[in-house]
Amino acid sequence: MSDRTSSNAYWRANIRIIWICIAIWALVSYGFGIIFRPLISGIKIGGSDLGFWFAQQGSILVFIVLIFWYAWRMNRLDREYGVEE
Amino acid sequence: MSQYTLNLIFIGISFAIYIFIAIWARAGSTSEFYAANRGVSPVMNGMATAADWMSAASFISMAGLIAFTGYDNSTYLMGWTGGYVLLALLLAPYLRKFGKFTVPEFIGDRFYSRTARIIGVVCLLIISITYVIGQMTGVGVTFSRYLEVSNSTGLWIGAALVFCYAVLGGMKGITYTQVAQYVVLIIAYTIPAIFIALQLTGHVLPQTGLFGSLSGGDTKFLAKLDQVVTDLGFANYTGHHKSTLDMVLFTLALMIGTAGLPHVIIRFFTVPKVSDARSSAGWALVFIALLYTVAPAVGAMSRFNLTATMWPGAKTGETYSQPAVSLDAIENAPELEWMRNWQVTGLLGWEDKNGDGLIQYYNDKAEPGEALAATIAEQNLQGNELPTVNNDIMVLANPEIANLPGWVIAIVAAGGLAAALSTAAGLLLAISGAVSHDLVKGWLAPEISEKGELMAARVSMAVSILVATILGLNPPGFAAQTVALAFGLAASSIFPVLMMGIFSTRINKQGAIWGMLAGIISTLLYIFTYKGWFFISGTNMLEDTAANWLFGISPASFGVIGALINFGVAYLVSNATEEPPVEIVELVESIRVPRGSGAALDH
Numbered sequence: 001m002s003d004r005t006s007s008n009a010y011w012r013a014n015i016r017i018i019w020i021c022i023a024i025w026a027l028v029s030y031g032f033g034i035i036f037r038p039l040i041s042g043i044k045i046g047g048s049d050l051g052f053w054f055a056q057q058g059s060i061l062v063f064i065v066l067i068f069w070y071a072w073r074m075n076r077l078d079r080e081y082g083v084e085e
Numbered sequence: 086m087s088q089y090t091l092n093l094i095f096i097g098i099s100f101a102i103y104i105f106i107a108i109w110a111r112a113g114s115t116s117e118f119y120a121a122n123r124g125v126s127p128v129m130n131g132m133a134t135a136a137d138w139m140s141a142a143s144f145i146s147m148a149g150l151i152a153f154t155g156y157d158n159s160t161y162l163m164g165w166t167g168g169y170v171l172l173a174l175l176l177a178p179y180l181r182k183f184g185k186f187t188v189p190e191f192i193g194d195r196f197y198s199r200t201a202r203i204i205g206v207v208c209l210l211i212i213s214i215t216y217v218i219g220q221m222t223g224v225g226v227t228f229s230r231y232l233e234v235s236n237s238t239g240l241w242i243g244a245a246l247v248f249c250y251a252v253l254g255g256m257k258g259i260t261y262t263q264v265a266q267y268v269v270l271i272i273a274y275t276i277p278a279i280f281i282a283l284q285l286t287g288h289v290l291p292q293t294g295l296f297g298s299l300s301g302g303d304t305k306f307l308a309k310l311d312q313v314v315t316d317l318g319f320a321n322y323t324g325h326h327k328s329t330l331d332m333v334l335f336t337l338a339l340m341i342g343t344a345g346l347p348h349v350i351i352r353f354f355t356v357p358k359v360s361d362a363r364s365s366a367g368w369a370l371v372f373i374a375l376l377y378t379v380a381p382a383v384g385a386m387s388r389f390n391l392t393a394t395m396w397p398g399a400k401t402g403e404t405y406s407q408p409a410v411s412l413d414a415i416e417n418a419p420e421l422e423w424m425r426n427w428q429v430t431g432l433l434g435w436e437d438k439n440g441d442g443l444i445q446y447y448n449d450k451a452e453p454g455e456a457l458a459a460t461i462a463e464q465n466l467q468g469n470e471l472p473t474v475n476n477d478i479m480v481l482a483n484p485e486i487a488n489l490p491g492w493v494i495a496i497v498a499a500g501g502l503a504a505a506l507s508t509a510a511g512l513l514l515a516i517s518g519a520v521s522h523d524l525v526k527g528w529l530a531p532e533i534s535e536k537g538e539l540m541a542a543r544v545s546m547a548v549s550i551l552v553a554t555i556l557g558l559n560p561p562g563f564a565a566q567t568v569a570l571a572f573g574l575a576a577s578s579i580f581p582v583l584m585m586g587i588f589s590t591r592i593n594k595q596g597a598i599w600g601m602l603a604g605i606i607s608t609l610l611y612i613f614t615y616k617g618w619f620f621i622s623g624t625n626m627l628e629d630t631a632a633n634w635l636f637g638i639s640p641a642s643f644g645v646i647g648a649l650i651n652f653g654v655a656y657l658v659s660n661a662t663e664e665p666p667v668e669i670v671e672l673v674e675s676i677r678v679p680r681g682s683g684a685a686l687d688h
Binding site: 014 | 370374
């Protein structure tokens with residue numbers, strides 16, 4: 001921990017990225033998949049509605065994209081702050 | 086070739102592969118035994134994690150859970166995958182940077198307390214042992230169904246196999262066998278699903294078939310399924326029937342429970358770098374999603390196939406346009422042989438209650454609709470004549486229901502065994518690591534040599550296999566309910582304490598200990614209130630119905646509340662007591678940055 005200030009800035013940036021991911025994570029599963037399903041039930045997908053699709057398939061696909069995006073974004077952040085392995 | 090010979094060949098080949106890998110990947114050091122020398126590539130680790138995570142419950146039971154409930158059980162799909170987002174974001178990279186071997190070791194070091202470490206060990210043992218019982222029973226059931234040996238012979242064969250590669254190879258052997266087991270189980274799961282999707286919808290991909298149209302028409306498959314099941318008086322498949330609050334909490338409990346399961350977390354100790362731990366969680370979810378996006382299609386399509394078998398009219402037109410399937414067909418027709426096979430196991434049962442020679446399958450527990458009420462009156466129905474349909478049948482009998490060739494059935498048998506064995510091995514590794522590394526090396530005999538510790542790890546692994554097998558032979562009556570217990574404890578104890586250890590420098594020893602205790606005890610009390618003390622039936626203080634639950638929260642969802650209690654108590658107690666020592670703050674700062682993880686390699 002030679003450079004506490006920059007590591008604090010790094011950590012704050014990381015927390016911000018985590019919050020963005022958690023917000024999307026919650027929106028697609030709890031939001032579109034469960035709570036807001038009645039609001040978006042007008043959008044039909046293959047014999048059911050968008051909320052059903054998010055609950056059974058869509059949220060899982062978004063989760064995958066989220067993790068890879070986070071991994072990519074954090075690798076860039078590591079290099080920006082010079083803390084990469 | 087007979088079905089029995091085919092099953093024997095496929096299961097035999099898969100077992101030969103596992104044993105070959107076990108001999109090739111023997112562990113020579115504790116680092117190899119606990120963490121495969123941290124040399125597993127992120128993609129390989131992702132595949133191994135997928136096999137480690139997907140148990141007999143995912144492979145055999147989940148599609149059935151969705152099939153008979155529909156939309157409401159999407160909670161399992163989201164809950165058992167969303168946990169990997171939490172793992173990737175909140176736990177895996179930091180625990181990899183910490184660079185030790187077990188989950189309780191992190192708890193003990195971060196909270197500078199042996200008491201905290203031992204509470205961690207106790208939680209880990211309860212979670213992993215309850216979980217492993219289910220896997221061993223799954224092995225026994227699969228063996229007895231497909232190889233016509235007794236349940237206990239099947240269990241001993243499975244135990245001997247796990248012994249071979251887990252005791253010899255440790256994490257290294259387990260990792261590479263899990264990769265092979267993943268390949269077997271995913272092939273076994275997708276092949277029948279592709280056949281069935283093609284038959285019903287003309288889609289090769291079950292994922293798109295679920296949202297596609299029925300073959301030879303414009304009717305959407307899901308719309309047709311909704312119509313058929315509601316015709317028979319069942320709740321509509323795509324509809325929302327359970328309480329929204331409980332669905333949200335149950336999904337969340339599964340997610341944070343998944344992220345807190347020790348046998349999943351330790352898989353991320355095997356990759357070379359912190360950045361690998363992040364991407365490896367993504368790869369794990371890719372491989373898990375290959376099964377989890379197929380499962381809802383398998384559920385919906387097998388529900389439709391089962392219903393259309395019982396009411397042949399449903400396949401082409403209106404449900405009641407043709408009479409129900411006849412008793413004579415069920416007992417003699419070659420294409421319905423599967424019904425007779427599964428009747429023997431007790432998982433499927435029918436009874437011609439009104440003696441008309443037809444077996445009418447419908448929901449007799451709800452107010453019938455117009456068409457059903459008319460049919461009941463006209464055919465003088467005395468109740469549902471297919472009263473027993475076990476959830477698990479949906480995956481296991483799926484190939485037979487759809488009249489698929491014998492080799493597909495044999496692959497499903499090998500896949501079910503792969504799913505149960507790979508999870509059992511991962512759990513046994515977590516158990517033996519906690520005993521040899523946390524209890525023996527960390528507490529009882531700190532002076533033990535590396536060779537001695539490796540021996541202790543192997544002995545505790547062998548003992549765990551024996552205990553798991555004996556428990557699998559005589560599963561306690563509450564075995565099914567303990568899943569709620571395992572997830573509840575992982576959610577209310579391990580997940581919060583790990584997260585606070587990483588994201589707060591202020592939480593101290595007292596906070597962690599009291600937080601964990603409050604989380605575990607409140608969760609246990611809530612579960613026992615409705616399920617009976619230590620699951621002994623009849624000792625529950627309140628009846629286990631939605632009306633009695635506190636704010637409508639089911640015992641299985643309470644892990645979320647337990648986690649909140651854990652966080653709250655830890656925060657209050659920590660702020661009322663002294664700050665953690667400077668070196669602990671330094672430790673937390675160091676696990677937050679990836680640089681320097683290489684040093685852990687030499688540890």
